[in-house]
Amino acid sequence: xxxxxxxxxxxxxxxxxxxxxxxxxxxxxxxxxxxxxxxxxxxxxxxxxxxxxxxxxxxxxxxxxxxxxxxxxxxxxxxxxxxxxxxxxxxxxxxxxxxxxxxxxxxxxxxxxxxxxxxxxxxxxxxxxxxxxxxxxxxxxxxxxxxxxxxxxxxxxxxxxxxxxxxxxxxxxxxxxxxxxxxxxxxxxxxxxxxxxxxxxxxxxxxxxxxxxxxxxxxxxxxxxxxxxxxxxxxxxxxxxxxxxxxxxxxxxxxxxxxxxxxxxxxxxxxxxxxxxxxxxxxxxxxxxxxxxxxxxxxxxxxxxxxxxxxxxxxxxxxxxxxxxxxxxxxxxxxxxxxxxxxxxxxxxxxxxxxxxxxxxxxxxxxxxxxxxxxxxxxxxxxxxxxxxxxxxxxxxxxxxxxxxxxxxxxxxxxxxxxxxxxxxxxxxxxxxxxxxxxxxxxxxxxxxxxxxxxxx
Amino acid sequence: xxxxxxxxxxxxxxxxxxxxxxxxxxxxxxxxxxxxxxxxxxxxxxxxxxxxxxxxxxxxxxxxxxxxxxxxxxxxxxxxxxxxxxxxxxxxxxxxxxxxxxxxxxxxxxxxxxxxxxxxxxxxxxxxxxxxxxxxxxxxxxxxxxxxxxxxxxxxxxxxxxxxxxxxxxxxxxxxxxxxxxxxxxxxxxxxxxxxxxxxxxxxxxxxxxxxxxx
Numbered sequence: 001x002x003x004x005x006x007x008x009x010x011x012x013x014x015x016x017x018x019x020x021x022x023x024x025x026x027x028x029x030x031x032x033x034x035x036x037x038x039x040x041x042x043x044x045x046x047x048x049x050x051x052x053x054x055x056x057x058x059x060x061x062x063x064x065x066x067x068x069x070x071x072x073x074x075x076x077x078x079x080x081x082x083x084x085x086x087x088x089x090x091x092x093x094x095x096x097x098x099x100x101x102x103x104x105x106x107x108x109x110x111x112x113x114x115x116x117x118x119x120x121x122x123x124x125x126x127x128x129x130x131x132x133x134x135x136x137x138x139x140x141x142x143x144x145x146x147x148x149x150x151x152x153x154x155x156x157x158x159x160x161x162x163x164x165x166x167x168x169x170x171x172x173x174x175x176x177x178x179x180x181x182x183x184x185x186x187x188x189x190x191x192x193x194x195x196x197x198x199x200x201x202x203x204x205x206x207x208x209x210x211x212x213x214x215x216x217x218x219x220x221x222x223x224x225x226x227x228x229x230x231x232x233x234x235x236x237x238x239x240x241x242x243x244x245x246x247x248x249x250x251x252x253x254x255x256x257x258x259x260x261x262x263x264x265x266x267x268x269x270x271x272x273x274x275x276x277x278x279x280x281x282x283x284x285x286x287x288x289x290x291x292x293x294x295x296x297x298x299x300x301x302x303x304x305x306x307x308x309x310x311x312x313x314x315x316x317x318x319x320x321x322x323x324x325x326x327x328x329x330x331x332x333x334x335x336x337x338x339x340x341x342x343x344x345x346x347x348x349x350x351x352x353x354x355x356x357x358x359x360x361x362x363x364x365x366x367x368x369x370x371x372x373x374x375x376x377x378x379x380x381x382x383x384x385x386x387x388x389x390x391x392x393x394x395x396x397x398x399x400x401x402x403x404x405x406x407x408x409x410x411x412x413x414x415x416x417x418x419x420x421x422x423x424x425x426x427x428x429x430x431x432x433x434x435x436x437x438x439x440x441x442x443x444x445x446x447x448x449x450x451x452x453x454x455x456x457x
Numbered sequence: 458x459x460x461x462x463x464x465x466x467x468x469x470x471x472x473x474x475x476x477x478x479x480x481x482x483x484x485x486x487x488x489x490x491x492x493x494x495x496x497x498x499x500x501x502x503x504x505x506x507x508x509x510x511x512x513x514x515x516x517x518x519x520x521x522x523x524x525x526x527x528x529x530x531x532x533x534x535x536x537x538x539x540x541x542x543x544x545x546x547x548x549x550x551x552x553x554x555x556x557x558x559x560x561x562x563x564x565x566x567x568x569x570x571x572x573x574x575x576x577x578x579x580x581x582x583x584x585x586x587x588x589x590x591x592x593x594x595x596x597x598x599x600x601x602x603x604x605x606x607x608x609x610x611x612x613x614x615x616x617x618x619x620x621x622x623x624x625x626x627x628x629x630x631x632x633x634x635x636x637x638x639x640x641x642x643x644x645x646x647x648x649x650x651x652x653x654x655x656x657x658x659x660x661x662x663x664x665x666x667x668x669x670x671x672x
Contacts, residue, residue, distance in 0.1 A: 392546050392547075393547070396515055396544040396546065396547050397494075397515070399517065399544070400492060400515045400516075400517030400542070400544065401492060401493065401494050401517065402491075402665075405494065408493075408494035408495075409494075411494070412494060412514060415514070417549070417551065
């Protein structure tokens with residue numbers, strides 16, 4: 001059960017955090033943000049959707065995350081939830097409302113034994129992934145495993161190697177931002193050098209919430225609060241932060257060589273073992289740094305990422321992003337015509353001074369944002385499409401050529417165009433980084449991330 | 458193509474030769490060349506906005522040559538047995554919506570394969586490359602469940618001792634196979650594909666078993 005960094009997809013929410021200024025005085029201090037929005041490709045209603053046959057999916061783990069997965073799958077034409085599984089009867093009952101046609105199981109092995117089911121989505125607590133992923137791959141299922149893949153290096157490696165070996169199956173790590181079209185648009189933009197030289201980046205995830213679930217049954221309460229214990233959880237940085245950190249590493253095209261961590265239980269003193277407030281700073285070989293800050297005790301500024309370059313800074317908030325150009329940056333051309341949003345990072349005083357005006361300005365109609373689906377929905381859509389594509393390709397290959405010619409099959413599959421998604425490699429690398437960052441936060445010290453850790457052999 | 462390799466059809470073939478032998482026909486030995494990965498087929502077409510093409514690497518099936526013909530490709534005295542199949546869904550344009558339009562037009566779910574069965578192969582000279590020969594091939598081509606006789610020029614060449622390459626090009630009309638040239642529901646219906654298409658292929662086959670002797 002993992003929450004992805006959750007910026008509501010309506011930009012109006014930002015009103016609370018970011019304040020639009022209007023007076024001449026504030027105008028002077030404003031920076032013009034050039035909005036970076038990917039052009040939404042025309043959805044060809046007839047052609048694009050329901051391209052393949054329906055993929056029969058099993059969902060294993062029905063906590064909050066599992067239910068989110070079910071809700072998302074229910075909206076997808078190409079996927080049919082055929083089975084659901086949770087060891088806890090009440091969770092199973094509750095989830096079955098979202099998937100009334102699915103068979104219910106307390107043991108995931110029953111789902112794996114069902115030949116009809118082509119793919120499974122694993123949304124159990126992190127420390128339970130390993131066994132289920134490996135059994136599922138062995139049973140020939142395509143696997144979507146939530147991120148982080150595991151909470152230990154050993155488990156993460158075992159999962160990644162099993163996925164690597166399963167050449168005929170799709171393995172997708174639940175780093176859903178990797179499937180988000182808006183992120184792909186930004187990726188090209190950032191990699192194109194429009195920011196100048198990359199200097200530093202920071203990511204943030206703030207929300208005031210306890211992260212604790214309650215249950216009348218003490219044993220159950222312990223189980224559902226696995227995220228609050230050291231032995232089972234990678235804490236804020238690993239369970240939530242890794243999505244944003246992974247996106248940043250992807251954009252910056254680099255992996256950190258060390259991480260410095262700081263963290264403590266500052267507010268939720270309920271016996272939890274993981275920090276409710278933390279910061280981690282990642283060092284890169286080029287001198288670049290990335291900081292991730294997160295707290296469960298204050299919700300200011302929600303979740304976002306900022307990239308700083310010599311020519312401009314780019315701020316990403318959910319499915320929206322803006323560029324802030326430096327005065328001496330070269331003219332790109334298009335930005336002259338782009339829509340400008342004005343931001344003002346308020347201080348206490350300014351907020352009081354402009355309160356009335358600001359509320360009024362917030363009522364301005366906001367244009368519809370493109371790509372308004374959640375990243376999870378894009379990720380699951382990609383997974384289902386890839387399962388169809390790869391499944392068909394393997395079937396055709398086996399019928400056309402010698403099915404034992406694995407080398408030729410692997411080559412053939414490598415040329416199949418897939419929907420963008422995080423594979424085992426991306427999943428493994430992000431998990432390694434999450435584990436090391438979590439270690440740094442726990443120890444409150446600098447932890448090295450040697451290159452060799454990323455090797456998968 | 459699975460059937461070409463299945464023991465049952467192989468047994469049937471062997472049986473046929475046994476009878477042929479009894480009937481006093483000269484005993485024949487056949488060498489089977491099975492389809493190999495590395496093949497390529499490309500379909501080129503036109504539309505009101507731009508030309509298009511789709512490709513696949515999946516050309517399945519097998520070619521069986523009588524041993525003397527296998528040794529001397531030039532004469533090709535005994536007609537080889539050739540069965541070819543291409544899975545329709547392996548044809549890709551690189552644009553998924555367009556692929557879907559194509560699969561629908563070809564009724565892919567009902568007719569998942571394009572099939573070809575050789576009925577006649579007549580030598581028609583020497584190819585440009587070494588040990589490469591030109592033939593006129595006549596066969597039954599089945600697309601979207603409709604079978605038509607097709608005649609085309611093919612080139613068979615030796616890649617090495619065990620591998621043969623067959624290349625060829627043929628022009629077809631979609632409407633001959635009951636396929637309505639797609640005019641997808643895109644761009645206000647301004648896109649309409651042309652009826653004429655051109656198929657170009659390069660089929661790699663390899664000897665996977667030694668010659669089967671018949672009495």
